[in-house]
Amino acid sequence: xxxxxxxxxxxxxxxxxxxxxxxxxxxxxxxxxxxxxxxxxxxxxxxxxxxxxxxxxxxxxxxxxxxxxxxxx
Amino acid sequence: xxxxxxxxxxxxxxxxxxxxxxxxxxxxxxxxxxxxxxxxxxxxxxxxxxxxxxxxxxxxxxxxxxxxxxxxxxxxxxxxxxxxxxxxxxxxxxxxxxxxxxxxxxxxxxxxxxxxxxxxxxxxxxxxxxxxxxxxxxxxxxxxxxxxxxxxxxxxxxxxxxxxxxxxxxxxxxxxxxxxxxxxxxxxxxxxxxxxxxxxxxxxxxxxxxxxxxxxxxxxxxxxxxxxxxxxxxxxxxxxxxxxxxxxxxxxxxxxxxxxxxxxxxxxxxxxxxxxxxxxxxxxxxxxxxxxxxxxxxxxxxxxxxxxxxxxxxxxxxxxxxxxxxxxxxxxxxxxxxxxxxxxxxxxxxxxxxxxxxxxxxxxxxxxxxxxxxxxxxxxxxxxxxxxxxxxxxxxxxxxxxxxxxxxxxxxxxxxxxxxxxxxxxxxxxxxxxxxxxxxxxxxxxxxxxxxxxxxxxxxxxxxxxxxxxxxxxxxxxxxxxxxxxxx
Amino acid sequence: xxxxxxxxxxxxxxxxxxxxxxxxxxxxxxxxxxxxxxxxxxxxxxxxxxxxxxxxxxxxxxxxxxxxxxxxxxxxxxxxxxxxxxxxxxxxxxxxxxxxxxxxxxxxxxxxxxxxxxxxxxxxxxxxxxxxxxxxxxxxxxxxxxxxxxxxxxxxxxxxxxxxxxxxxxxxxxxxxxxxxxxxxxxxxxxxxxxxxxxxxxxxxxxxxxxxxxxxxxxxx
Numbered sequence: 001x002x003x004x005x006x007x008x009x010x011x012x013x014x015x016x017x018x019x020x021x022x023x024x025x026x027x028x029x030x031x032x033x034x035x036x037x038x039x040x041x042x043x044x045x046x047x048x049x050x051x052x053x054x055x056x057x058x059x060x061x062x063x064x065x066x067x068x069x070x071x072x073x
Numbered sequence: 074x075x076x077x078x079x080x081x082x083x084x085x086x087x088x089x090x091x092x093x094x095x096x097x098x099x100x101x102x103x104x105x106x107x108x109x110x111x112x113x114x115x116x117x118x119x120x121x122x123x124x125x126x127x128x129x130x131x132x133x134x135x136x137x138x139x140x141x142x143x144x145x146x147x148x149x150x151x152x153x154x155x156x157x158x159x160x161x162x163x164x165x166x167x168x169x170x171x172x173x174x175x176x177x178x179x180x181x182x183x184x185x186x187x188x189x190x191x192x193x194x195x196x197x198x199x200x201x202x203x204x205x206x207x208x209x210x211x212x213x214x215x216x217x218x219x220x221x222x223x224x225x226x227x228x229x230x231x232x233x234x235x236x237x238x239x240x241x242x243x244x245x246x247x248x249x250x251x252x253x254x255x256x257x258x259x260x261x262x263x264x265x266x267x268x269x270x271x272x273x274x275x276x277x278x279x280x281x282x283x284x285x286x287x288x289x290x291x292x293x294x295x296x297x298x299x300x301x302x303x304x305x306x307x308x309x310x311x312x313x314x315x316x317x318x319x320x321x322x323x324x325x326x327x328x329x330x331x332x333x334x335x336x337x338x339x340x341x342x343x344x345x346x347x348x349x350x351x352x353x354x355x356x357x358x359x360x361x362x363x364x365x366x367x368x369x370x371x372x373x374x375x376x377x378x379x380x381x382x383x384x385x386x387x388x389x390x391x392x393x394x395x396x397x398x399x400x401x402x403x404x405x406x407x408x409x410x411x412x413x414x415x416x417x418x419x420x421x422x423x424x425x426x427x428x429x430x431x432x433x434x435x436x437x438x439x440x441x442x443x444x445x446x447x448x449x450x451x452x453x454x455x456x457x458x459x460x461x462x463x464x465x466x467x468x469x470x471x472x473x474x475x476x477x478x479x480x481x482x483x484x485x486x487x488x489x490x491x492x493x494x495x496x497x498x499x500x501x502x503x504x505x506x507x508x509x510x511x512x513x514x515x516x517x518x519x520x521x522x523x524x525x526x527x528x529x530x531x532x533x534x535x536x537x538x539x540x541x542x543x544x545x546x547x548x549x550x551x552x553x554x555x556x557x558x559x560x561x
Numbered sequence: 562x563x564x565x566x567x568x569x570x571x572x573x574x575x576x577x578x579x580x581x582x583x584x585x586x587x588x589x590x591x592x593x594x595x596x597x598x599x600x601x602x603x604x605x606x607x608x609x610x611x612x613x614x615x616x617x618x619x620x621x622x623x624x625x626x627x628x629x630x631x632x633x634x635x636x637x638x639x640x641x642x643x644x645x646x647x648x649x650x651x652x653x654x655x656x657x658x659x660x661x662x663x664x665x666x667x668x669x670x671x672x673x674x675x676x677x678x679x680x681x682x683x684x685x686x687x688x689x690x691x692x693x694x695x696x697x698x699x700x701x702x703x704x705x706x707x708x709x710x711x712x713x714x715x716x717x718x719x720x721x722x723x724x725x726x727x728x729x730x731x732x733x734x735x736x737x738x739x740x741x742x743x744x745x746x747x748x749x750x751x752x753x754x755x756x757x758x759x760x761x762x763x764x765x766x767x768x769x770x771x772x773x774x775x776x777x778x779x780x781x782x
Contacts, residue, residue: 014587021580025330031563032323041564043326047318049236050309053157054552055080063233111695112662115686118695123703126695128620194619198654227570234568240577243570247578255585260720262712268736269712273615279721280649282597284657285589333577337584346631347657348646353588423627423661495635503638507664512691 082156083164084454086173090149091447091454093181095536097141100188102529104134109522113515124192132203133191138435139201139298140212141184146443147302148180148219151242153450154309155223158238159230169225176218183211195272199287201294202256206274209257216253220246237325241305244333248297256290281348285340292340295431299439301332303398304371306446311375311395314449315385316555320377324370331367339364342413345422354415361413368406375399389556390465394445397473401437405430420495425514425521426487429480436476436528444535451539452557457546459559464538472531478524486517600647605714605723606780607731609743609768612710613777616770617656620697625662628781641668651723663694670782675753678775683756697771701758705773711739747772750779 035041049060111117111127118126152173156163163169187204190196196203204212223246227235235243258277262269278286312319319325341349341357376399379385385392408430412421421427452459459465493513496504549558566573606614617623630636632643644667649655673681680687683701685694714733717723725733733739747768751760759769 010587010590017583021334021583028330028563029327032327035564036323043322044318046234046236047312047322049158049232049234050238050312051316051318053160053313055082055160055162057160059160059232061233063231112693115693115695123620123697123699126620126697128622128624128695128697131621131624194621196618196621198618198621198623198656200659224570224574235570235573240573243574244577244581247574248581251578251582251585260716262709262716265719266712266715269709270706273709273712275713275716276654278653279597280652280655281646282589282593283653283655284649287655289585289589330580333580334583337581338588341588343659346633347629348644348649356588419631419633422631423659425660427660494639495633497635501634503635507639508689508691511662511693515693 080162080165082153082162083170084153084450086163086170086177087149087152087450088454089177090145090152091450091539093145093177093184094142094149094443094447095539097137097145097184098532099529099536101134101137101142102525102532104130104137106522106525106529108134109518109525113518113522123194129192129194132196133188135201136187136191136203139294140187143298143439143443145180146446147245147298148176149450150302150306150309150443150446151219151223153454154238154305155226155242158232158236158309159226160232161226161230163222163226166225166229169222169229172218172222172225176215176222179211179215179218183208183215186211197257197259197274197276199256199276200291202253202287202290204257205272206257206259206261207272209253209259212253216246216250220250236309237319237322237329238305238309240326240329241301241308244329245297245302245305248293248301252290252293252297256286284344284347285349285353288343289337289340292343293337295434296332296336299434300336300368300402303402303439303442304332306442307371307375307395307399310442310446310449311378311392311399314389314391314395314445314556315379315382317378317382320374320380324374328367328370328374331370332364335360335364335367339413342418345413345415345418358413358415358418361410365406365410369403372399372403372406385556390462390469390559391445391448391557393469394441394448397469398438398441398445401433401441401476405434405438408433420491421487424487424491425483425517426491429483429487432483433476433480436472436479440528440532441472444532447539448535449557451542452546452549452559453552455543455546456549456552457542458549459557460538460541460546462559462561464534465559468531468534468538471534472528475524475527475531478527479521482517482520482524486514486521489517490514597650598647599650600645603648603650604730605651605717605725606777607742607746608707608710608714608733608739609705609746609773609776610780611713611777612705612707612743612768613770613773613775613780614656615706615710615713616700616774617777618654620700622666623656623658625658625660625694626664626666627658627661628665628667629657630665630667636665640665641671651717653717653721666778666781668782670779673778675750675775675779676755678778679754679756679771682771682774700770700774701756703770705768705770707740707743707768707773708736710773711736714739743768746776750775 032043036043045060108127108130163173187208190208191203195205197205223242259274260277261274263271276283308325338360339357341353342361345354379396386396411417412430448459490510493505493510498504547560566576630640630643637643677688682697684696685692714725718725718733724730732742750772751763759771762769
């Protein structure tokens, strides 16, 4: 493959990936506000992870603790 | 786990890194002050033979503050913040505990060896990547250990969603790993030829390519060491200290993605009017301007977090440190893009305005934020009240004065020299010899060095305050929820 | 999908990595081949010059001196023809520098002599009044490391096909051959120097760092 066609491919790759990322970014913004409006999820409450961070505080969203960690206790 | 049944956060690794931050901070900044005075008084070059010249000390200063002071600061805060926002104690896993310890000791060995090798003049010449290949391998190893520690702790977390600070720590880890590996690709000459010094190597890239890779690294080392982890710190410590939730959590994650995407493109602005392809230069220039958006997104978010709570500024010096840090972040992320405009860069490049800009960010933003973080952590790690509020106040004003002296003198020096280099007389001949443009800067060099000295003295006050807190601070019984307890 | 990403550290990390790696792929890779092509007439460094280049790096000359002339009249008037990419084809690493505390050295070989450097490195203020450059007296007592320089030349020849031993290009050969060449070059430089200590040492077969450094500086044209 010669230099010109490599460059052309690169240019196409660049354009499409950039457009792809822009779409992702805007749909992310949309998602952030939409999910809050629908009451599905409140992003702002994640700030509490810093404010209530004692080890015995209730997690904002609890996660099942893997077995290995439980064993250590 | 010991006999006690109560689960607690374990700060032993964070404490070790805190000591390292203070130690390397003093060393790195002291060397900085020395080389600053050397520029005004060249006789100061000869206090230790060939080892005391500006030549040997300059890489030591940059590497010392970046990889000594700041990196240990980042690690210290990680081993503190990481546990807390994931709500899991590192002591819950013996494996992670030992990884943390090995991480610290390996880090210490690598940094001490780096200091020795830079004194000896063993260098690859690439800025902020001067270390030769044996030490590069050490750096990679300790980076992998940090990675294990990050993802290991995340693996056993109780909090399902990752707090935004964790995002920034992950990005720091990934970004530096990628940049460091690619920029330090080198071929050890001894293994090919069988002679010469065993630690010598030659760069994998040549000339213009080498420059592109280096400044892709150099610029983004700034991004992923001086910016990303510091944002991680402020997103935890400012809300925590002030008891205010982040102004807009959504904005914080949007600026995260913005910063990640845009920062890496801007490296080309270090190479304007050089021999790299024009479109790379233009791209670097444009993206540098765009970079204002995500940077200010974070900074404004931080300042607005304090909305309606500005009274805290008066009562709590830590808030003052952090608010000034975000203000300097705004200043240097505006100054940087201005310097990246091609016509401004034609004047500013190669002059003292550039180190001036760097120090706006490092002294104001990075230094203040790191010190504030350590001040916040210490009462909680050692269960002691901070030793002296008054000392903190004097430190704050001393260092702020120092920074102002530093950047104002370097602005003037840089622009003066840039103008003199290009000045021509009525016949179109150069008006000034190179020496003319140096002599005129001497007063500014003195002023700058003195500003640096103020900052160093402030840092020594900080170290003293920390020392007194740890050794003789008043004990506290229960962990303070928000603002850090301190004696008058 | 987004929320899933926020809770899955592995895929989150992959996402972050893609976003940050993208810029490097687009800006650095495309011109890699082209930028590496030498300008006609550009030659790789001789072993003595390479030894000097290593000293230039060891003492961080690049912390204060650039080797990059920008295409402005004020710069070409002061330093000579602006830089071309192909002139750096054999520079590993590149030494453009980022700060001009002292003047640019890209073409210093065109307007400074061995004798000038000899005095200047020993005592800069004796030649340039008011200079803030430190003196480098240790370069007059330390020996240049010819072996490591040869190792570097040999390595770039083997690994990167740098054209040593080609017609009209510097000779490399075995270490013994290269060393003979080094001694010849060094003696020509030392003949132009006034430093007696360096001359004495050369009679004993030692080449001081300053000789190699001057060889390198003279090669910058």
